[in-house]
């Protein structure tokens with residue numbers, strides 16, 4: 066699964082809304098039985114939710130993005146062990 070896009074209107078930022086959205090999304094993915102969630106985003110924001118560098122565990126992004134901005138959260142411990150791949154996003158991510 067891929068997490069995006071995410072935005073909180075500027076006057077409502079830093080009130081916990083973004084964190085609540087990420088946590089709710091991850092919980093829903095867990096409920097659906099998703100193994101892992103990828104995100105292209107701020108490398109200083111997403112680690113607090115369990116995301117870490119995707120390249121460090123063998124995954125590269127189909128888009129040219131800074132290495133540290135491409136992250137993954139394992140929802141099932143060890144599910145990515147020994148796997149490598151290029152991650153392709155849903156066509157909706159390429160529109161607009």
Ligand SMILES: CC(C)(COP(=O)(O)OP(=O)(O)OC[C@H]1O[C@@H](n2cnc3c(N)ncnc32)[C@H](O)[C@@H]1OP(=O)(O)O)[C@@H](O)C(=O)NCCC(=O)NCCS
Pocket residue numbers: 071072073074077078079080081082083084085105106107109110
């Ligand atoms: C990133 C974003 C969704 C966070 O939403 P939010 O509701 O403000 O987030 P929260 O209130 O849950 O969390 C605030 C925390 O995130 C941190 N944070 C916010 N934006 C950040 C960023 N770009 N990089 C790193 N940390 C960030 C804040 O410093 C704050 O940290 P603290 O809890 O240690 O004080 C919001 O800032 C936003 O919409 N930004 C513009 C769009 C964007 O960049 N979207 C993300 C694309 S990956």
